[in-house]
Structure formats: C-alpha cells, structure tokens
Amino acid sequence: MTNKKALYTHVSEIDHEKYWIMCPVCNGKTRVQIYKNTILMNFPLFCPKCKFVHIIDVKELKITIKSARR
Numbered sequence: 001m002t003n004k005k006a007l008y009t010h011v012s013e014i015d016h017e018k019y020w021i022m023c024p025v026c027n028g029k030t031r032v033q034i035y036k037n038t039i040l041m042n043f044p045l046f047c048p049k050c051k052f053v054h055i056i057d058v059k060e061l062k063i064t065i066k067s068a069r070r
C-alpha cells in the first residue's frame with residue numbers, strides 16, 4: 001500500500017487544532033473545545049451567557065440543536 005504515509009500525516013495535523021464551541025443561540029463563547037474531527041451526540045452544552053443547556057450534536061464543527069432547557 002502506497003497511501004499509508006499520507007494517512008499518518010493527515011491525522012497528526014488535525015491533533016493540534018482546537019476550536020471553541022460557540023453557543024448556537026446567542027453566539028457566545030462556551031467553555032467547550034473540540035477538534036475538527038470530534039463527533040458529539042446528545043451533548044449537553046451549557047452556555048454561560050443565556051444560561052441554557054442546549055442538547056447538541058456536533059460533526060465536523062457543524063452544530064445541530066436538538067433541544068434546550070434551563
């Protein structure tokens with residue numbers, strides 16, 4: 001297999017980049033950081049600004065809101 005080396009390079013590049021999750025409602029910064037390849041399902045994301053817990057899914061930095069409660 002010739003493409004094995006390329007795969008390793010790709011993985012180590014992703015490891016270093018972290019992104020803050022922004023609140024999907026008020027756009028405020030939360031205290032949760034994710035990687036580009038992080039996958040979250042039914043994650044309770046607390047937003048300190050609107051004081052809501054948003055239940056979210058995250059895939060490839062794309063946030064989907066499922067529900068919200070105080």
Ligand SMILES: [Zn+2]
Nearest residue numbers: 023026047050
């Ligand atoms: Zn918020």
